[in-house]
Amino acid sequence: MDWKRRHVLGLADFRVEEMEFVIDTAHSMEEVLTRDIKKVPALRGKTAVNLFFEASTRTRTSFEIAGKRLSADVINFSSATSSVSKGETLLDTAKNIEAMKPNILIVRHPASGAPHFLSRFVSCSIINAGDGANEHPSQGLLDLYTVLKAKGKVIGLKIAIIGDILHSRVVRSNLHSLGRMGAKLWLCGPPPLVPKEMERTGARVTYNIREAVKDADVVMMLRIQLERQKTAYFPSLREYSRMFGLNRSLFSLAKDDAVILHPGPINRGVELSDELADSAQSRILNQVESGVAVRMALLYLLAGGHDASH
Amino acid sequence: MLLIKGGRVIDPADKRDETGGIVLENGKVRDFIPGDQAPKGFKGRVIDASGKWVVPGLIDMHVHLRDPGYEWKEDIRTGTRAAAAGGFSSVACMANTKPVNDHPEITRYIRETAERNGAAAVFPVAAVTRGMEGKEMTDFAELAEAGAVAFSDDGKPVESALLMRRALEYAKAFDLLILSHAEDAELCRGGAAHEGWMAHKLGIPGIPSAAEEVAIARDILLARQTGGKVHIQHISTKMGVDLLRMGKRAGLAVSGETAPHYFTLTDASLEGYNTNAKMNPPLRGEEDRMAVLFGLIDGTIDAIASDHAPHDDYVKRCEFIAAANGIIGLETALPLSLGLLAGGKMTAARIVELMSSNPARILKLSGKGSLRKGADADVTVIDPDAEWEYREADVRSKSRNSPFFGWKLRGRAVATILGGRVTHSLLAEVAADV
């Protein structure tokens, strides 16, 4: 297929063959990560800027490593220590950085639609590294890749996703990467954290964690933000952990060869027990590994081999 | 003397709908002359309104003129010119200026500036609470003496039910009206779009319909409790319309308005994170839009008011959640409302009620809303068949935040007259006086 995309704003407008193409490319990239010299010159002379308006070490580091493996120059811009804290608008910040001619902007922002907004005003490529509660496309793709590596296929799998569905951009990207690729998604959490519109997406919604986990091939736990308790999304962490946390006995309801995913960082003992987080069934570290390969693929497809800044 | 001849004179307050001429003299309506001929020996200016409607000057009872305090978005001069271009001879302006219109000085400033410099009559609406902080009532009587025609904290709700109760009761003494921006502040908190499929699809935090419905129910029931009267602003939900209908059936002194965007658009307009579709209350679903339409047809909703909310580029050209709420509306309100005729269920007279006679009645604007003998010489001449495109270049307002650019519209005001002076004219032979 012919990759024509200038931006990666969300998986909602990706066709299935585009997602497959990214996974195939990531597979090739992964080989580079097994070498002693983990570098290829594909993006030599190209510049990628991590434009992060929300704290994140792991995603930013993952993109940074991905860029460097491809020999790109990677610059990190974090809003806490910059002009934004002096009141500069998002548009002004992006335009200022664009004047320095980067090939790719990797944008993470607390407002849904922020990368889409920027794409109307800048001429370089944009990768959405997480916008508000909307999407996190590279995470959706790396979750797909991890499941493919663990299970060999996605079609027909039962994938349970448990936790704060309402605020999770990861779930929304996974609805496209895993859901549209043929898995049956089961979404579970306390009702105030599971929007009723999810029922319209083809996923199953349940408030009963046993029902969600039963016979699942993959169980993905989402991080619960402790502050949500303050605005009454659930009564207490203890109740949350008892009713919606994953422990060994609950996990035994899943298939024998089920695997555990988590986008990180984990609240150990809250949504996921220590024991399970470190168990053989956990693929959490594989997610991180897959993440670098997937992000290398995205950077390469956007900026490798042609002038991306026209 | 000014004669507007040959038009279809539609004046529901005077129970008139027939071809004839209106004679204006010394700022008042002198006569109605049936037929399309000028009276013998008439010496004066003549406007030929054949093929057009001649209606009492339209009244927009919900606009934000941003003056004083936000003059870069709009001021009284430009806002009233936009009003005149849209066919309005009068507007009622809200109190969320800077400083807030909670003091007679400011009320007087607004009236005087409009008299000196405005192209429409401006009736200030003063705040219900000082600084619009929701804690202490303003001096209703003194503000009314200074020229305030009603009271509203619009932009914000009166959060305290107790305070709203007291305000409704107190207002009774002077037969004053409270216009309610009905929403439950806590249910809205953090939201930026109607809680429904579109907000879900875009990942935007939602504002539930219940936030408006709960507040409308509260205000109607408080009106019942106190025997006071309340007017619900910018109704956007089906249940909101139902509650108003119920209140009227129960014989309560309640009235309501809606804005053209609530009967022409839905949250589908948010596609692509369009900030020109962001306002409060938000655009709702199709079911709500149909219910608002029906409420206009069956008499539940009394008025169409634009909620003209000018904003500069800086606060609209940004990520969706950070964008300011509101769209301009003075220049599109009439054509969009005329669009209601297409369905066959809305009549011309009803549109005039919604945009002139009812607002005059609700706000007790004497001399306005009718063309009976002795009324103020405020007239709007409408060409209901004019086909035109709303373009950014034609906008009279200082701001450009509209989702209607590029729309092909049918019907517009071709002349607006305030106190006998022509404030707007698209007729070749008639020049504006302002």
Place this chain on the structure above:
Amino acid sequence: MKKASKKVILDAKGMERVLSRLTHEILEKNKGAEDLVLVGIMSGGVPLSKFIREKVRAIEGLEVPAGYVDITLYRDDLSRAGYQPRLKRTEIPFSIDEKKVILVDDVLFTGRTIRAAMDALIDFGRPKNIQLAVLIDRGHRELPIRADYVGRNVPTSRTETVDVMVQGNREDWKVLLNESAPARGE
């Protein structure tokens, strides 16, 4: 006006003879198969290097380690090409340190592919030397690159193309020379 024509310049039998000869030359020059490794350049060089490996096994009774290199990530001509070629996956599952690497490709033309392949190999380790075996050398070098072992020298014009068809059964292998149509007005 002459139409574009395809001419078979090497058929399956011819290729077998040529590749056998190349294998013998490699073994002769390197005095046997010790420390030899084969790296085929994807995609055309892969079936050829497999053939050579089998021949070495038949002649010397030795297994020569074989790998494949995808040079897409090392190409220098992508900016001008303006398209996104599909990535394949490099596989060199052994150390090349101190080994004699025989790079195998189907057609040697400008030399840029070989330069990219060498850049990739250097990232994998430090070979003792790198030697180049190609089936066809069609001339028009743009870099100072030469092959150590050449199956056939085929002089071509710039507009002609040489297609080495080595997919599928060996009986169907062949090399085609495509003479392009001459420019209008000739």
